[in-house]
Amino acid sequence: MSGRPLRLAALAFLLLPLVAVAAPKKLVLLFTGDNGGEVAPCG
Amino acid sequence: MLVLDAGNALFKSRDSGMAPDARPRAELLLAQMDAQGTTAMAVGARDLVLGVDFLRKQTRKSKLKLLSANLVDGQGKLLFPASVVTEVGGLKVGVVGVSPATPEPLPMEPQATGKAAGSTMRGLPLQPAIAAEVKRLREQSKVDLVLLLAAAPYVDVVQVADSVEGVDFVVQSHEGRGSGIAQRQGLTTVVPPGDRGRQLARLELSVDGPGRFVDNSEPLRAKENLRIVEMSLSKARERLQSTTDAAGKRALTEAVASLEARRTALEKTAGQGATQAPRTHLLSYIQLGADVPADPVVQKSVERVEPPGSAAH
Numbered sequence: 001m002s003g004r005p006l007r008l009a010a011l012a013f014l015l016l017p018l019v020a021v022a023a024p025k026k027l028v029l030l031f032t033g034d035n036g037g038e039v040a041p042c043g
Numbered sequence: 044m045l046v047l048d049a050g051n052a053l054f055k056s057r058d059s060g061m062a063p064d065a066r067p068r069a070e071l072l073l074a075q076m077d078a079q080g081t082t083a084m085a086v087g088a089r090d091l092v093l094g095v096d097f098l099r100k101q102t103r104k105s106k107l108k109l110l111s112a113n114l115v116d117g118q119g120k121l122l123f124p125a126s127v128v129t130e131v132g133g134l135k136v137g138v139v140g141v142s143p144a145t146p147e148p149l150p151m152e153p154q155a156t157g158k159a160a161g162s163t164m165r166g167l168p169l170q171p172a173i174a175a176e177v178k179r180l181r182e183q184s185k186v187d188l189v190l191l192l193a194a195a196p197y198v199d200v201v202q203v204a205d206s207v208e209g210v211d212f213v214v215q216s217h218e219g220r221g222s223g224i225a226q227r228q229g230l231t232t233v234v235p236p237g238d239r240g241r242q243l244a245r246l247e248l249s250v251d252g253p254g255r256f257v258d259n260s261e262p263l264r265a266k267e268n269l270r271i272v273e274m275s276l277s278k279a280r281e282r283l284q285s286t287t288d289a290a291g292k293r294a295l296t297e298a299v300a301s302l303e304a305r306r307t308a309l310e311k312t313a314g315q316g317a318t319q320a321p322r323t324h325l326l327s328y329i330q331l332g333a334d335v336p337a338d339p340v341v342q343k344s345v346e347r348v349e350p351p352g353s354a355a356h
Contacts, residue, residue, distance in 0.1 A: 026247070
């Protein structure tokens, strides 16, 4: 059996983390402002 | 996830410090913001009602950082940290806070009637204070992203947005402008935070390289409009086939042509819009109405400040 498929598989395995790193970074910001002392929906 | 507050959170107005519930209300808000994992808040005019010492004491043991890059004491020393750096979602984020600029020094603590003012504080001009802090964050802290919490008048914040480089987003509070859309302004994007605790703004960011952030809501809106235009186009074509008089045919032919042109433009926006940009943002709001259940423990704390049936209810 040729070693080439195995070498390709090993290369693909090594490159896999690089592909994962290339995914866009996601960030969710939650923010408030101008609350003006409100502590309840009706207050 | 990063939780932030743009300021003016604690008091109803600048002269509400004498109200009997003002202090417990502000204490409760600071404690809850900390408990809910708020990373930072800018110090606004409506946060300084009980003075600087009150804010410092209340947040001494908190993870919540109160920020102001331009609020200084009589000797010109900053009263709060100018910024905080945090790592979230694999991104290094710098958060800068800013307070209103003041033409004259102001008392640092509330004045007792008939007593002379003690220590004073002053809000320095916004632009140089923010520019210096952003430069420091970009060059020394090597942040990926800079957010500005601007507890200052909108007109002043617009001037900053037009002239200061390196700020990705500005979240502004002061006048209670409420919710709205993320607006490209000068060199940055200004985002309204909502007001009076009625909503929670949610800004979703995707970072896949350098460059300016592009609003991802445009392609989404275009897709929605495309659906409506296609329905109208289908109806117009049906009517065109069944119409026999010349004037009606002419009007419908023009309508179909106009709709087809609109469809082409929308397809372009929907297809090659912000989804392909390396940096995108998408703003939405979570409305905090009566349908959002209250946490029973928090509810009890709230009722100690604002009992059910009180004037505020």
